[in-house]
Amino acid sequence: MKNQPVRHSDGAINEDLLSQLAYNEKMAELGKISAGVVHELNAPLSVIISASQMIMREEDVPEFVREMVARINSEAQRLSRLTRGLLNFSSHDVATGEVDLNLTTEFILEFLSYEAARRGVTILRQLDYHLPVIQLDANLLKQILLNIIMNALQAMEADGGKLLVETAFAGKDKVCLIIADSGPGIPPESIGKIFDPYFTTKKAGEGTGLGLFVTKKLVENMGGEIKVASRNGGGTTFTVTLAVEEQEQE
Numbered sequence: 001m002k003n004q005p006v007r008h009s010d011g012a013i014n015e016d017l018l019s020q021l022a023y024n025e026k027m028a029e030l031g032k033i034s035a036g037v038v039h040e041l042n043a044p045l046s047v048i049i050s051a052s053q054m055i056m057r058e059e060d061v062p063e064f065v066r067e068m069v070a071r072i073n074s075e076a077q078r079l080s081r082l083t084r085g086l087l088n089f090s091s092h093d094v095a096t097g098e099v100d101l102n103l104t105t106e107f108i109l110e111f112l113s114y115e116a117a118r119r120g121v122t123i124l125r126q127l128d129y130h131l132p133v134i135q136l137d138a139n140l141l142k143q144i145l146l147n148i149i150m151n152a153l154q155a156m157e158a159d160g161g162k163l164l165v166e167t168a169f170a171g172k173d174k175v176c177l178i179i180a181d182s183g184p185g186i187p188p189e190s191i192g193k194i195f196d197p198y199f200t201t202k203k204a205g206e207g208t209g210l211g212l213f214v215t216k217k218l219v220e221n222m223g224g225e226i227k228v229a230s231r232n233g234g235g236t237t238f239t240v241t242l243a244v245e246e247q248e249q250e
């Protein structure tokens with residue numbers, strides 16, 4: 001049964017297959033971005049960063065030169081963070097660790113900023129910087145964000161719109177991620193099917209219908225939940241809630 005998820009009798013999806021599906025989705029989205037090119041960018045970027053830092057440490061540098069060099073330095077650092085994030089992203093290693101929800105969200109929004117601008121979509125951020133770190137695999141969280149946000153951008157393809165991305169506390173020991181778009185919404189007859197494998201309203205070749213299926217499985221494997229609210233014609237909101245690991249008190 002090629003391309004069909006393998007279900008156990010209790011309906012659970014084989015873990016290896018899920019990870020493979022997630023990986024394939026990730027690779028499809030990353031498309032032509034080559035890890036080699038990203039890697040090559042890091043060397044000149046570190047030269048720019050350290051050279052600009054050396055200039056800034058010099059005395060007798062005119063103020064306007066210092067300001068310009070500081071800008072060069074901060075933009076080079078931004079690019080360096082982005083390329084490093086891309087390299088990690090294209091690795092298939094499972095790496096559970098402390099993840100900052102806001103930093104990961106910022107990374108994906110930066111990564112998709114061109115895709116948003118191209119569609120005339122304005123991104124609004126409402127990030128709560130008091131959130132604690134959470135224990136999970138950052139690549140999988142990026143995958144979840146990428147799937148939900150790409151869907152929102154695709155939904156606003158024709159007329160542009162607004163995308164609000166919010167992080168917040170969700171009661172005790174829980175954090176949530178809210179992604180709200182001003183797109184056309186999901187009709188009532190489809191809303192119950194969007195998490196089903198292969199459900200798509202996109203043209204053949206444009207969508208596999210696996211994005212939200214994989215996303216839901218990934219969220220559930222993290223012990224979290226994903227909910228959707230949508231009105232036909234009135235935008236769509238996805239809420240992902242994740243548990244914060246209890247920190248050991250010393």
Ligand SMILES: Nc1ncnc2c1ncn2[C@@H]1O[C@H](COP(=O)(O)OP(=O)(O)OP(=O)(O)O)[C@@H](O)[C@H]1O
Pocket residue numbers: 147151152155181183184185186194195199200201202206207208209210211212213236
């Ligand atoms: N933000 C949204 N606004 C409107 N419809 C949406 C939104 N998100 C998902 N959908 C609907 O849910 C369907 C399933 O989404 P899913 O991500 O699983 O697959 P896809 O986007 O069609 O394909 P793929 O993810 O492989 O590109 C979409 O085809 C679309 O009809």
Ligand SMILES: [Mg+2]
Pocket residue numbers: 147150151207211212
């Ligand atoms: Mg999708």
